[in-house]
Amino acid sequence: MDVLVAALNFPPSAVNTAQAPSWLPRQLVPFVTLSVPTAPPVKPDSFPDSSYYGAGLLDFCLMITFIAVMAVLRDATRLLLAEPFARWKLTRNLRAHKLAKLAAAKTNGKANGTPEKANGHGAQNGNGNGYNASSPDTVTPAERKKLRHAVTRFSEQGWPVVYYAIQVPFGMYVHANLPTSMLNPVDVWANYPHFPLAGPVKFYYLLQTAFYIHQVLILNAEARRKDHWQMMSHHVITIALMVGSYFYNYTRVGCLIMLLMDICDIFLPSAKMLKYLGMRTLCDVMFITFMVSWFITRHVLFNIVIKVTWEVWYIVPRIWDPSRGHYLTKEIYLGFFTMLCTLQVIQLVWFGMICRVAYLVVSGKGAEDTRSDDEE
Template sequence: MMNFTQRLSGYLYPFIFLSSPTTTPTNPDSFPTSQYYRTDTKDLCLVISIIAVYAILRDVLRLGVFEPFARWKLFRDLTRKQHAGKSNGNASVSSSGNGHSSTRITLVKAERRKMRHSVLRFAEQGWSVVYYTLQWGFGLYVHRNLPTKLLDPVDSWIGYPHVALAAPVKIYYLTQLAFYLHQMLILNAEARRNDHVQMMTHHVITVFLMWASYYYNLTRIGCLVMLLMDLCDIFLPLAKMLRYLNLPKIYPDFTFGTFMVTWFVTRHVLFPVAIKSVIFDLPRLVPFDWDPERGYYSTKGSHAMFYCCLLALEAIQMVWFAMIVRVAWRVVTGQGATDVRSDEEGDDDNDSDDENDKEE
């Protein structure tokens, strides 16, 4: 029985804890007091567990926090509105059998459908705000402890290969990889949007780059890119949440403007700087050598693969930015930050709802 328990715990260990601990490098340039690890195929076991945790957390927050709050807030607003307009027939008064009068708010079908849609969308975006806020904060912590710079990522290549990973770096990578795999599952499980192909292409490329940079020991530039990508993804779902709550237009519009600025700076200014470093600094500072035993996975082919994938991501993001500018034009012209991307099976009253609902 004891042997069975030990064997079982051995099988479960990689699903719960980081695998492949290793000795701390001599004079490490980052996280000097952290435990260090190597990459391992067993890391996929922990990724599977993290995906399961994400699925549970998403539903707990969606069903236990965000949906009840949105339902309470929207129903309260609708009740107040209908009480104020009782004279036009939107509310009716009925008497109970004991002689007490009670007000029964009658929700017309369109209002009920719109409120249900807003509640569901609010809850979906709430999970994104929570995740991206926490993950960006964690990514900033990792970045501040690595010798990399946003405007000059050349330090990402110095000392290659970075075989030993500090625990925070490994956790950061695996949690990000698990999140995008989880997003791919959600993307295919829910109603398809008009840009489904773009989203799937983006997620597939992103997951591939995460996996390749992780196992090819290029994690420092990977951490930098992930930090850049996450910041603006806080503000887009937040802007949508404010709009779903029917708050004054100034709040979602201002948040959307913040999203637009952070998107442009991080994805069309700083991200191209990182791509430029991959194209020009990597071959200059990292020798092309395929020697897995020493941790070298740099060849002309792998180099071209990485920068082509990064350029493909930038191309997709430029298409999305054009859509963002179109929404911004609506704000400038007083129409508000209303999206035009829709579910293929969406409700009639919401056909102009979600152009930029990207979980990227």
């Protein structure tokens, strides 16, 4: 780590030994603490009681830790919580469904005067081998395959629900403590550059970037969905925006965009989980909630952010002066603005698919995710 610090031209103080356990080797400190501690601003306009930090390549060490922890938590959520619960619930639903069918068949048989056939060992099938596919306690190969698919899909959606349930409130906390407004986002550019970073802002940024990198790894590890390349493009552009805005001190607009992107993302995996459990009505309600939140955050508020970013051309002077934290040139500005517009185009394509699902709900066919649920 000392060699890395020297190679990257960081002072020894970039390693945050003050907030690390005394027994931890210095080489591992950047993997468990926020690096590059620095003096706070004279008059901070946010998080006045927080520690403050600079930005540096050592921050990728902590992101590696975040990605490793997320991988462990995802597998723990999937294998220890989601899969056992889904298997129990779906097996219970299947048995209840078979019992209801048998009861209905028995009632119809009595109504028609048809005598019941039975033997001492249960009803025989056409082969006379005692196997009864309609028995409540028997799972056919087709049912087992369908059950396994539903359990797998249910468990895959568990980790996003857990992550966003924690991260969205944290993002709201960060946003609430910044002097910015969601409805008047021009504030995110006021007094640029915003440097150094308060501890919660830096932690939020690194955690979110690590999450999207982790999602790219998952996207390429699982079976490919119909919108694989749209998802890949979306994640790669998002990571580029996050890393670039982090090092170029555009963090306040970045915090706002990340919050807007996250708010609706908790509802779609929740709707999918309800669908895999067979809870169609709740699934449809959750999907409609997702659709409304998506439209508001990603096509109303997000477009306001794009409009404000366009106005930055006339507000913030285009200066390249790293010594003062200024990283805004014509080329950088156009690059960021183009990526924001590209994200909006991808989201509009997805919204068209979402509207198709909404039509299915209204027409009584139920929510089926045409965006990403089926494999190719």
